[in-house]
Amino acid sequence: MKLTKVREGKTDLTVPDPASYTFQGRYEPTRAPVFYNPKMEFSRDIAVLVLNALSKTRRRAIDVCDPLAGLGARGIRFAKEVSGLNKSVIGDLNDAAIPLIRENARINRVGGLVEIEHKDANLLLAEHSEPGKRFDYIDIDPFGTPAPFLDSAIRALKNGGLLAITATDTAPLCGIYSKACLRKYGAVPLRSEFCHEVGLRIMIGAAVREALKYDFGLEVLLSYSVDHYLRAYLRGSLGATKADSSASDMGYIFYCPSCGWRSAVELGGEWLCGCGMCGKPLKRAGPLWCGKLADRAFTECLVEQDRSGLNTKKRVEKLLRLLIMECEKPPTFYVIDRISSKLKRGVPPVAKVLERLIDMGYESSLTHFHPKAVKTAAPLDALMEIVDEL
Numbered sequence: 001m002k003l004t005k006v007r008e009g010k011t012d013l014t015v016p017d018p019a020s021y022t023f024q025g026r027y028e029p030t031r032a033p034v035f036y037n038p039k040m041e042f043s044r045d046i047a048v049l050v051l052n053a054l055s056k057t058r059r060r061a062i063d064v065c066d067p068l069a070g071l072g073a074r075g076i077r078f079a080k081e082v083s084g085l086n087k088s089v090i091g092d093l094n095d096a097a098i099p100l101i102r103e104n105a106r107i108n109r110v111g112g113l114v115e116i117e118h119k120d121a122n123l124l125l126a127e128h129s130e131p132g133k134r135f136d137y138i139d140i141d142p143f144g145t146p147a148p149f150l151d152s153a154i155r156a157l158k159n160g161g162l163l164a165i166t167a168t169d170t171a172p173l174c175g176i177y178s179k180a181c182l183r184k185y186g187a188v189p190l191r192s193e194f195c196h197e198v199g200l201r202i203m204i205g206a207a208v209r210e211a212l213k214y215d216f217g218l219e220v221l222l223s224y225s226v227d228h229y230l231r232a233y234l235r236g237s238l239g240a241t242k243a244d245s246s247a248s249d250m251g252y253i254f255y256c257p258s259c260g261w262r263s264a265v266e267l268g269g270e271w272l273c274g275c276g277m278c279g280k281p282l283k284r285a286g287p288l289w290c291g292k293l294a295d296r297a298f299t300e301c302l303v304e305q306d307r308s309g310l311n312t313k314k315r316v317e318k319l320l321r322l323l324i325m326e327c328e329k330p331p332t333f334y335v336i337d338r339i340s341s342k343l344k345r346g347v348p349p350v351a352k353v354l355e356r357l358i359d360m361g362y363e364s365s366l367t368h369f370h371p372k373a374v375k376t377a378a379p380l381d382a383l384m385e386i387v388d389e390l
């Protein structure tokens with residue numbers, strides 16, 4: 001394998017040489033014998049911040065697991081860049097990955113903190129499912145869907161631990177391949193302007209449903225949709241009351257493809273049959289997570305973390321600040337261009353629409369999901385009137 005060196009945060013990584021594994025002139029990570037995607041540095045940077053924040057809340061050193069590690073970019077970075085770490089268990093099924101993980105542990109001098117496992121992720125997690133062996137943090141970062149690993153990850157998570165999940169199968173989650181979404185996540189997706197938010201909520205909802213059967217509640221500390229993937233950090237708490245509280249945040253989103261009206265309904269709630277604005281038939285997405293997509297206090301704490309060594313620090317700060325603004329707003333968002341085009345009007349600046357909504361007393365914000373959209377508690381007809389006036 002042709003190798004080269006890169007530096008992410010404070011960690012040096014030996015990685016496949018991008019120049020040797022290209023398709024149509026561009027680096028194609030899946031062509032390399034061991035997977036490494038430089039575009040995911042942003043995701044890894046945020047994971048390092050999250051783990052440092054988690055570690056500060058613990059009186060003891062934490063145990064973390066990166067069971068789908070590739071060359072160990074995450075697990076090695078955790079060992080090198082997270083203070084208060086007891087051990088980082090790093091696994092991958094690919095034979096070629098193991099010597100690279102070992103090499104990366106060596107060059108970063110973190111061999112004493114790292115345990116390397118050449119085995120299936122579900123087997124590795126199952127071996128850590130008994131009390132005393134569980135992890136404070138598990139990072140499920142697979143090819144495509146995290147669904148096959150959710151059950152074993154939840155069983156290997158300590159009470160109060162954090163489960164991080166990535167999904168790169170945005171086509172099923174966003175409704176392009178709805179049968180695949182039903183198969184992988186047991187949920188119906190929705191083609192709409194807010195399909196990435198629905199996808200994120202379906203992914204979180206699938207994890208919550210896996211946890212409920214163990215009387216384990218999950219709450220969302222941070223989640224987002226960027227580039228080609230969806231990502232969530234979920235805190236697990238044991239107990240029927242905690243699980244009931246998570247279940248109460250599950251539900252469906254009903255949407256009118258004709259006028260854009262939408263409404264969230266809780267899991268046991270009565271289904272809506274006609275649009276609340278035009279009366280036409282509705283589409284239904286879910287079951288999915290209808291609760292908050294980030295915890296304000298936790299996200300504010302991430303903004304306070306030292307980001308000076310991170311190559312993506314500016315982008316991280318921008319995203320976190322947006323997530324803080326939107327975290328307590330209702331599900332879904334409205335793309336202003338779409339409303340303007342329905343009204344056959346020019347497009348007003350999003351900032352002006354937002355200002356007017358807030359002046360009128362509606363809880364509203366921008367959203368990281370779309371640069372020209374607002375999240376708002378205002379009903380659609382009120383928003384349409386504002387766009388019409390502006």
Ligand SMILES: C[S@@+](CC[C@H](N)C(=O)[O-])C[C@H]1O[C@@H](n2cnc3c(N)ncnc32)[C@H](O)[C@@H]1O
Nearest residue numbers: 035068069070073092093094120121141142143
């Ligand atoms: C998307 S890559 C991981 C990237 C890595 N987390 C990072 O941040 O660089 C997915 C990895 O999972 C490994 N893998 C796939 N199925 C597996 C399984 N059932 N058990 C363990 N590893 C698996 C692949 O070999 C690949 O290295």
Ligand SMILES: [Zn+2]
Nearest residue numbers: 256259275278
């Ligand atoms: Zn309608």
